[in-house]
Amino acid sequence: MRADIESLLVAQREKQEQSFTVKPLSLTLNRRQFLKATAVGSCGLVVGISLNASANASSAKQAAEFNPNAFIHLQKDGSVLIYCGRCEMGQGISTALPSVVADEMEADWSRVTVEQAEGDQDKYGSQATGGSASIRTMYEPMRKAGAVAREMLVAAAAKVWATSPDNCYAENHFVINKTNQQKLSYGELASVAATMPTPENPTLKAKSDFRYIGSHLPRHDVSLVIQGKRQYGVDTKVDGMQYAAIVHCPVMGGTLKSVDKTEAMKVQGVTAVVEIAPMKVPFGSLGGVAVVANNSWSAQQGVEKLKVEWDRGEHGSYNTSDYMKMLVENVEKPANKITERGDVESAFANAAHKVSATYTEGHLVHAPMEPNASVVSVQDGACEVWASTQSPDDIQSVLSQFLGIDKKAIKVNVMISGGAFGRKFKCDYVQEAAAISKAVGTPIQLTWTREEDTRTGFYHSNSAQHIEASLDKDGNVTGWLHRAAFPSINTLFDPSVQFAPANAMSEVENHPYGIANLRSESGLAPAHTRIGWYRAVYAIFWGFAYGVFTDELAEKAGVDTATMLRRLYDSNSNPKQAEQVRRSRGVLDLVVAQSGYGKALPEGEGIGIAVHHSFLSYVAMAVHVRMKGDDFEVLRVDSAVDCGQVLNKDGATAQQEGAVAMGISLAKYCEVSFENGAVVNSNFHDYPVMRINDMPDVHVHFVDSDAKPTGLGEPGMAPFAPALSNAIYQASGTRYRSLPIQPMRT
Structure with a gap:
């Protein structure tokens, strides 16, 4: 059998020496193109995109005899090199996506090396990494790329054994003959597989056959990080x-x-x-x-x-204290109407009860550890x-x-x-x-120095929101008026923008609460500094206002917050939002069951909950606090998550833990202030972030789902601060409507 393989290899090598060329393939991330491209080499298999054979981007690739640059590179010794096209910034994407490829390929993860792809949109499609989009946009293409490799390896083994591919199957870096249980390793098959036709529509695994997808898989580079050997940009x-x-x-x-x-x-x-x-x-x-x-x-x-x-x-006169007063004034009076349904005025006129509140949040700066x-x-x-x-x-x-x-x-x-x-x-x-x-x-x-990084950034919008709602005699919400004013990210591209546009205000219209009479309005908020994307973006302040106001509605109605949330979800009869309602209810019920919400607690302790849907994912959080005088301590956080199919539970859990850590920072400490147009803060002494001794016990609970996967970089941020504020109210009777939450600040 080995002689048969060697003779095939020799014939293939002679053919390559006479005619082998690899031409660049211009690519916008078209699924058919992504799967179709392949290249042939002297002792390896490459699947994904055919590229210039001279483009050597890694030492591992240079050591191989067959060096095309593509997502999957299998060498004759059986080692597999997988490229990650999206950018790694600590979120674990360079483990999650390559593990999907390895799973469908039936590769042995211990034999996989992962490398970051260089910047080349023609080769790798969009590499922009943000908006919690990498998983949801690349999951299916990466699965298909791995499945293509697997089917080509199976076809190669079938050719060697002179049998049908149906008589062969791949398992953990081998192809096995069903008839006689003979095995051929991936390394032995690499060059033969490179001659096989590329399947247009490879068969994907059933969920029950996943080896890595949905498991707890450590980061591929964890040892380098622990030893301080990981090379960051600044190195x-x-x-x-x-x-x-x-x-x-x-x-x-x-x-x-x-x-x-x-x-x-x-x-x-x-x-x-x-x-x-x-x-x-x-x-x-x-x-x-x-x-x-x-x-x-x-x-x-x-x-x-x-x-x-x-x-x-x-902009030399910009002062955030004065600006916030202006924002509050602009949301506590009529503003530009964005959307309306039903008759809000009639609902308010016939209300048994009315509730109103104004919520504010200051600027935030990213403050990454690497400037x-x-x-x-x-x-x-x-x-x-x-x-x-x-x-x-x-x-x-x-x-x-x-x-x-x-x-x-x-x-x-x-x-x-x-x-x-x-x-x-x-x-x-x-x-x-x-x-x-x-x-x-x-x-x-x-x-850049830390000070320059803090003072010359792109800042998260400061904001003010004013909400008014009406309730009937049974405590059901009948009307909702929501005004918001914040400098929009659109001002980066058009400085003349003075109001948050409809797309930035869409949260109100699309929120899963079933409210028949609703109006949203946008208040004047010109930008006086660079406004940019910050983790979770607008979801931070939308989630805070919705989460705390719902708690206030529950109090007025004489029910707990979970009951009020269920009422609001159950009153939504819009079929287009049925899935959004169902999955929001699902994470709410899960976090209530897992956190002990509603149980009797010692004096000075409280558990608050909040739910938010953002970036196509659903997260509910329960935050347990203990008061320490006018201050507070977060004891435990339960996070219930529905992000569809989880790729890597280890990384997904870390994302939620990181959201809690960052959530504590922005809720308790972080605010950027401007005076005379310039940032007052400079470093971590006056823009403090959470210290390790503030980290609570975090429990993450995932909904087992067959839905398409969605991202987790952002969604965990939105529900933390409102759940925290609600917990503080339960524990102390003091209501906080501003971020950051600080002792005796209202």
């Missing part, structure tokens, strides 16, 4: 590299009036001072002054020695980038405009990010490094 070093630090105008739209670089140039190691002009694109630099040196410390010290004068421009950092080399009409990023394509687009070169001349090496949360979707820090490299003629590592 990048290249030959001939210089270091840069930067200072920006502290006010959006401000400009440089003058700079005196005399003292900066006297700092030992400093080689240049570079002025960077603003780039008028959404993710381009605000403009600033950079100091270049032969080490990072000298660059930072040089920035400290600069004497810079700024023109603060039209903005990139290495860029601009030379001879080409550019190479090493960056922690969520969107390599945006880097290529912005640099293409800035440098005046084709996107394909810009290579982006995607580095793992030490946190991102939406900040690293924007590539101003990469464009700045490119500007410096172009000016000085060497590769540049630009690293």
Whole structure:
């Protein structure tokens, strides 16, 4: 049998030497194209997309004799290299998606190596990583890519054994002959499999046959992380590299009036001072002054020695305290109508009871542990980038405009990010490094200080919401008026936007509560700083207002919050929202059952609950608190999650635990303040985040579902703060309607 395989290999190799070429395939992520492309090599099988054979992106690939760049690369020794096309930033996507490929391929996970794909949308489809979209958009293509490989390996074994593929099956890195139980390893079959036709519609596994999908699979790189050997973007070093630090105008739209670089140039190691002009694109630099040196410390010290004068421009008077008063005023009076159904005025006029409340939230900044950092080399009409990023394509687009070169001349090496949360979707820090490299003629590592990261970011919208509702004599909600005012992310692309548009206000119309009479209105809220995506985005303040107001409605109706939630869901008869209602009810019932909600508690303790549907996933949280004077301690959090099919329970659980940790931070500590147009905060001493001793006991409960998988990066954030506020009210009788929640703040 082995001789038969060798003769096939020799014949195949001779054929390849005479005629083998691999041509690039232009790809927008078309499922048929994704599955169809394949390439043939001398001792390996590649499945996914056929690419330029000379594009070597990894040491593992270079060591192989057959080196096309694709999602799956099987070598003759049986090792499998799987590329992750989406960006890893701690969320575990580089384990979850490759494990789906390995599962359908029937690969032995211990023989799989995972590598991050470089930035190339033609090869990998969209690589933009955000909006909890990676799992839901890539799950099926990754399954099919793995299934294609499995069926080609089975076909190869059938060819060797001169039998039908129906007489063979794949299992844990082998193909087995049903008739006589003979086995051939994947490595032995690789080159033969590469000659097999690519199946158009491979058969996917049944859920009962999953090996990795739905299991608890540790991160593929966990040992590197634990040992401190994982290479993040800020760790990048290249030959001939210089270091840069930067200072920006502290006010959006401000400009440089003058700079005196005399003292900066006297700092030992400093080689240049570079002025960077603003780039008028959404993710381009605000403009600033950079100091270049032969080490990072000298660059930072040089920035400290600069004497810079700024023109603060039209936003130089921005003050968040005054702005919040304006937002509250704008939601407590009639505003621009966005949507309406039924007759709210009539419902209010005939109400047995009315409830009204106003909720506010301050700006937030992303504060990842790894500040903005990139290495860029601009030379001879080409550019190479090493960056922690969520969107390599945006880097290529912005640099293409800035440098005046084709996107394909810009290579982006995607580095793992030490946190991102939406900040690293924007590539101003990469464009700045490119500007410096172009000016000085060497590769540049630009690293923002923590202070610069805090003071020159893209900030989560501050907001105010005012809700009024009517109840009948039985405690049923009959009418709902919801006004909101917040600077919209749309202002990044159109600064003239003054009101949150309909798409940003859609939460009110699409919320699963069954309310016959409803109106939403948008209040005036112009932007005075850069507004950007932050983990969970608008769901943070929508979830807070809905969650706390529902608790207030329950109190007025004389029922507990779970009962009020069920009433609101059960009153929704819209067939288009039936699934949304059912799954919201499902996580509510699960968290109530698992958390002990409603049980008797010691004095000074309380359990609050909240439910929110965002990014196509459903999360209910129960938060158990104990009061400590005017302060509080979170003892336990139960999180019930319906995200469809869970890919990796280990990673999914970590996402919920991370949402709790970040939720505590924004609920208890975090708020960015502006005075005279500039951010007041600078570092973790005045923008504190949760410390390890604040971490509660977290229990995550997943709904067993056959529904298509959805994401978990964002959805866990929204229900935490309202559940916490409701728990504090249960424990103390003090109602908090503002974020952050602070002792005696109302």
